[in-house]
Amino acid sequence: MSQQRKAVALISGGLDSLLAAKLLLDQGIHVEGINFYTGFCVEGHTHAIRKKDKAKPKRNNALWSAEQLGIKLHIIDIIEEYKDVLINPKHGYGANMNPCLDCKIFMVSKAKQWMEENGFDFIITGEVMGQRPMSQRKDLLPVVVRESGADDRLLRPLCAKNLAATLPEREGWVDREKLKDFSGRNRKPQMALAAEFGFEDYATPAGGCCFLTDKNYSDKLVDLWQARNKKEYELDDIMLLKVGRHLRPAPHYKLIVSREEGENKFLKGYKKQFSSIELTSHNGPLTLVDGKLSDEDFKMASRIAARFSQGRDADMVTVKITGPEGNEKTIEVPPMPASEIKQEWYI
Numbered sequence: 532m533s534q535q536r537k538a539v540a541l542i543s544g545g546l547d548s549l550l551a552a553k554l555l556l557d558q559g560i561h562v563e564g565i566n567f568y569t570g571f572c573v574e575g576h577t578h579a580i581r582k583k584d585k586a587k588p589k590r591n592n593a594l595w596s597a598e599q600l601g602i603k604l605h606i607i608d609i610i611e612e613y614k615d616v617l618i619n620p621k622h623g624y625g626a627n628m629n630p631c632l633d634c635k636i637f638m639v640s641k642a643k644q645w646m647e648e649n650g651f652d653f654i655i656t657g658e659v660m661g662q663r664p665m666s667q668r669k670d671l672l673p674v675v676v677r678e679s680g681a682d683d684r685l686l687r688p689l690c691a692k693n694l695a696a697t698l699p700e701r702e703g704w705v706d707r708e709k710l711k712d713f714s715g716r717n718r719k720p721q722m723a724l725a726a727e728f729g730f731e732d733y734a735t736p737a738g739g740c741c742f743l744t745d746k747n748y749s750d751k752l753v754d755l756w757q758a759r760n761k762k763e764y765e766l767d768d769i770m771l772l773k774v775g776r777h778l779r780p781a782p783h784y785k786l787i788v789s790r791e792e793g794e795n796k797f798l799k800g801y802k803k804q805f806s807s808i809e810l811t812s813h814n815g816p817l818t819l820v821d822g823k824l825s826d827e828d829f830k831m832a833s834r835i836a837a838r839f840s841q842g843r844d845a846d847m848v849t850v851k852i853t854g855p856e857g858n859e860k861t862i863e864v865p866p867m868p869a870s871e872i873k874q875e876w877y878i
Contacts, residue, residue, distance in 0.1 A: 536704040537561040538686070539646050540655040541638060542604060543572075544592025544740065546721050546733050547657030547689060552600055553728055554688040555655055558705055562655065564604040565645060566593040567638050569613040570769045572740040592734045599730060609641065610766060617743070618762045622674075627749035629741060632671060639679035646684070653684040653699045659721075660690040660714045669693075689713045689721070742773065751777055754878045758785065758822075767804065771819075774798065777878040778835065784822025785878070786832055788839050803855055808836045811861070812849035815840025830864055837866035 540552040542564035552562050597604035616637045620630035635658075642654045660669050672694065676685050683698040686705065691697070692712035700707040713720050725733060734740075742748040751772045756762045758779070774797055776788040787805075789795045795817045798807075808818040808829075818836040820829075833850040842848040847863045 813842030
């Protein structure tokens with residue numbers, strides 16, 4: 532009997548990687564999934580916090596995909612290693628702060644390392660020629676192959692017939708005729724294939740969980756780097772950029788103002804890292820303060836926080852300011868009128 536070949540599939544949680552792995556499973560290949568955790572793809576995170584999102588699915592789509600396929604999924608933390616990819620992308624950024632091509636190269640190179648360490652034969656990705664402008668153009672697909680070091684052990688089942696045959700195809704491990712020739716941004720062929728396989732309730736096609744592709748999120752990240760005068764971040768920074776209103780009334784400090792009770796509870800977890808502002812006379816948001824503030828700065832910040840509270844129309848509100856060490860002081864301030872909240876403060 533011929534040896535059963537083994538492939539490691541990059542499982543993002545999207546439809547394409549699900550289908551790519553299924554095509555190889557149906558050819559008798561032993562497939563295991565790998566999902567790299569960068570910190571920027573946290574599905575269901577904000578859905579779990581905000582009341583208005585309570586009805587939205589809260590699942591890890593990569594785990595869901597592995598369950599549908601019946602395969603083992605290896606989730607690997609690459610937060611620290613990924614920093615250099617994001618901060619110093621050789622091939623630059625996409626429309627926002629997404630280093631898509633460098634990201635793909637890095638993940639395929641990590642998959643190659645895993646493949647060699649675990650005795651697997653080749654790598655599967657769900658890439659489709661022409662689907663993503665920064666990382667899946669025809670002229671860029673070979674760049675991923677070359678710079679990742681994967682060479683011809685990288686198989687893209689959904690568009691394989693549009694590309695030169697890889698080692699698994701040439702050696703007969705995989706039947707090339709059973710692979711696909713998908714191309715372009717039209718997802719109808721993938722959706723039809725999903726229906727053929729009986730997959731339902733999969734992640735929205737053309738969607739994506741990477742916050743770096745989102746302009747609002749990217750603007751907050753750039754602002755963070757500019758304020759610190761250096762490109763650096765920790766996991767807490769990544770998480771906080773997803774929550775609350777972010778306002779910078781002055782270059783030396785930023786306010787993170789919760790929008791509802793769920794965010795209030797979440798931000799309380801960071802009170803030992805930041806100064807915070809809470810209204811004691813009225814219901815209102817918890818506000819984290821990132822930066823070093825004078826007494827006058829704190830008065831202004833408190834007035835801004837009061838504007839988003841139920842005391843916005845009161846003559847005065849009472850505010851408790853708490854430092855990261857737990858020291859407290861109480862002040863009274865008039866809420867800032869809406870007309871004085873400048874649009875350029877919003878990040």
